[in-house]
Amino acid sequence: MKIVFVIGRLADTSGGAERVLRDISEGLVARGHEVTILSHSRSQTPSRHAFSSAVRHHNLYSSKAPLRVTLAVRLQRAFGSTGLPAGSVQKALFRSRLLPFAAKIARFLDEARPDLCVGFMGEGICALALGRGTRPTSALASLHSAPERLFGTLDGKARLTLDALDGYDAVSFPLQEHISGMEESVRQRAIVLPNPVDLGDGTACAQRSPVVAAVGRLVPLKRFDLLLGAWARCVRDGWMLEIHGEGPERPRLEALVRANGLAESVVLAGHTEDVFSVYRRASVLVHPSRFEGFGLVLAEAMGRGVPVVGFADAPGVRSLIRDQVNGLLVAEPGSESGLAEALTRLMQDAELRARLGADAPATVESYRLENALDAWESALVSIVGAVQRSGGISPSPRR
Numbered sequence: 001m002k003i004v005f006v007i008g009r010l011a012d013t014s015g016g017a018e019r020v021l022r023d024i025s026e027g028l029v030a031r032g033h034e035v036t037i038l039s040h041s042r043s044q045t046p047s048r049h050a051f052s053s054a055v056r057h058h059n060l061y062s063s064k065a066p067l068r069v070t071l072a073v074r075l076q077r078a079f080g081s082t083g084l085p086a087g088s089v090q091k092a093l094f095r096s097r098l099l100p101f102a103a104k105i106a107r108f109l110d111e112a113r114p115d116l117c118v119g120f121m122g123e124g125i126c127a128l129a130l131g132r133g134t135r136p137t138s139a140l141a142s143l144h145s146a147p148e149r150l151f152g153t154l155d156g157k158a159r160l161t162l163d164a165l166d167g168y169d170a171v172s173f174p175l176q177e178h179i180s181g182m183e184e185s186v187r188q189r190a191i192v193l194p195n196p197v198d199l200g201d202g203t204a205c206a207q208r209s210p211v212v213a214a215v216g217r218l219v220p221l222k223r224f225d226l227l228l229g230a231w232a233r234c235v236r237d238g239w240m241l242e243i244h245g246e247g248p249e250r251p252r253l254e255a256l257v258r259a260n261g262l263a264e265s266v267v268l269a270g271h272t273e274d275v276f277s278v279y280r281r282a283s284v285l286v287h288p289s290r291f292e293g294f295g296l297v298l299a300e301a302m303g304r305g306v307p308v309v310g311f312a313d314a315p316g317v318r319s320l321i322r323d324q325v326n327g328l329l330v331a332e333p334g335s336e337s338g339l340a341e342a343l344t345r346l347m348q349d350a351e352l353r354a355r356l357g358a359d360a361p362a363t364v365e366s367y368r369l370e371n372a373l374d375a376w377e378s379a380l381v382s383i384v385g386a387v388q389r390s391g392g393i394s395p396s397p398r399r
Contacts, residue, residue, distance in 0.1 A: 003028060003380065138388075214245075218250050275300070279300060325360075
């Protein structure tokens with residue numbers, strides 16, 4: 001098949017969804033499909049997730065934007081997404097920004113005539129819907145964040161994305177739980193497509209250190225401040241907490257470490273290139289995030305036999321952690337004492353750590369690259385076949 005992925009920004013990015021795009025596109029090419037990625041990145045710096053030359057990539061960004069697009073961009077920058085007028089004005093401004101990208105997508109589709117297009121994340125979904133129009137090309141909208149994050153604010157991007165979903169033959173989510181919160185019209189076309197995860201060889205490391213690890217950007221969503229509060233309550237007995245990641249919360253977290261007298265048991269390790277070495281060394285992984293589109297670090301750690309801890313009310317976390325099977329779920333939302341109790345329990349019980357760690361790899365096996373590729377390839381073929389049998393395409397997106 002000839003497959004086109006459309007994404008907004010790809011240059012100079014290192015997010016989990018962009019890594020998913022790389023792994024899926026590379027895997028499909030290896031299976032004999034022709035894959036092209038269309039992006040719209042102001043920066044010309046290559047993506048931090050290196051793509052092979054077998055995957056064709058066209059950055060369609062142009063600095064020579066029409067006046068109305070330039071004005072739309074300036075308005076959004078001047079007022080911010082929450083400072084702009086609500087509803088249709090925000091949506092119209094975001095739509096105006098995408099029109100040059102959409103026009104180039106339309107020209108590419110007319111020339112390349114792909115079998116299937118995939119709108120990847122919000123901006124890619126919106127731009128492809130506008131560019132595809134009524135062309136008889138099968139299309140999948142691929143979402144990679146929790147609906148709470150995607151549509152919680154209903155800003156211009158969220159509104160246009162919701163409208164654009166009407167024009168797609170199918171809408172994919174990485175986890176089943178994300179589907180239930182969507183409108184009925186979306187749920188009828190929704191499918192679950194797993195994110196591919198590097199799970200290692202599925203064996204646990206024999207030699208581990210007395211380390212509780214946390215991995216993620218230092219931003220409020222990850223709730224590392226809550227983790228530090230819980231750590232201050234733990235019975236630590238020589239254990240260390242390592243937080244791997246970088247971000248704007250670092251100064252506040254450093255202050256919390258000092259204020260709680262945790263300097264001897266907490267390391268803010270910064271960005272780590274080889275995160276797998278962290279999983280191989282750590283005895284526990286804790287993930288206090290409020291929600292996730294997909295808990296990548298959880299799956300990576302469990303694939304390497306590390307028991308995990310998170311909150312039972314956290315979307316994208318609760319789907320991966322099976323309480324008492326591959327880790328522990330804290331029942332009380334946002335509870336420092338509950339998190340401290342779970343961490344202390346694991347630190348003090350080597351037998352429990354060993355049992356949860358041994359059972360963890362099997363619980364995430366469906367996310368192994370080859371298994372995830374099987375699911376993606378099967379779904380893409382099915383979508384194309386269904387559209388061809390129906391003899392038509394989905395309705396155009398709402399304007």
